[in-house]
Amino acid sequence: QVQLVESGGGSVQAGGSLTLSCAASGASYRVYCLGWFRQAPGQGREGVASIYTAGLSTYYADSVKDRFTISTDNAASTLTLRMNSLKPEDTAMYYCAASTSIMCSVRGRWSAYDSWGQGTQVTVSS
Numbered sequence: 001q002v003q004l005v006e007s008g009g010g011s012v013q014a015g016g017s018l019t020l021s022c023a024a025s026g027a028s029y030r031v032y033c034l035g036w037f038r039q040a041p042g043q044g045r046e047g048v049a050s051i052y053t054a055g056l057s058t059y060y061a062d063s064v065k066d067r068f069t070i071s072t073d074n075a076a077s078t079l080t081l082r083m084n085s086l087k088p089e090d091t092a093m094y095y096c097a098a099s100t101s102i103m104c105s106v107r108g109r110w111s112a113y114d115s116w117g118q119g120t121q122v123t124v125s126s
C-alpha cells in the first residue's frame with residue numbers, strides 16, 4: 001500500500017501560479033507511475049498529468065498542456081505539480097495518485113492508478 005499526502009493548495013487569481021507537492025511512502029518501490037488528478041464540484045475526476053518513474057516520461061491532459069509541469073525525484077518519494085497561467089476552470093480538488101500497474105505507462109491510461117491521497121483544494125478567481 002502506498003501512502004500519499006498532498007500539500008500546497010490555496011487560492012490565487014487568474015494568471016497566477018501554484019505548486020502542489022505530494023509525499024509518497026510505504027510500498028513506493030512498487031510504483032510505476034505517479035500522477036495528479038482533479039475533481040471540480042459536480043464533475044467526475046479527471047487525469048491532469050502523469051510521470052513514469054522508470055524513464056521520467058510525462059503526459060498531460062490537453063487542458064493543462066504547456067501550463068503545468070509534473071516532476072519527481074529519483075526515489076519517487078516526492079511528486080510536484082507546478083501550475084502556471086492558472087484559469088478559473090482549473091478550480092478543483094487536486095489528488096496525488098500512484099500506480100503499481102505497468103499499464104500506467106500507456107499514455108493517458110488514467111484507470112491504472114490504485115492509490116490516492118486525500119486531496120488539496122485549488123481555487124482560481126477571475
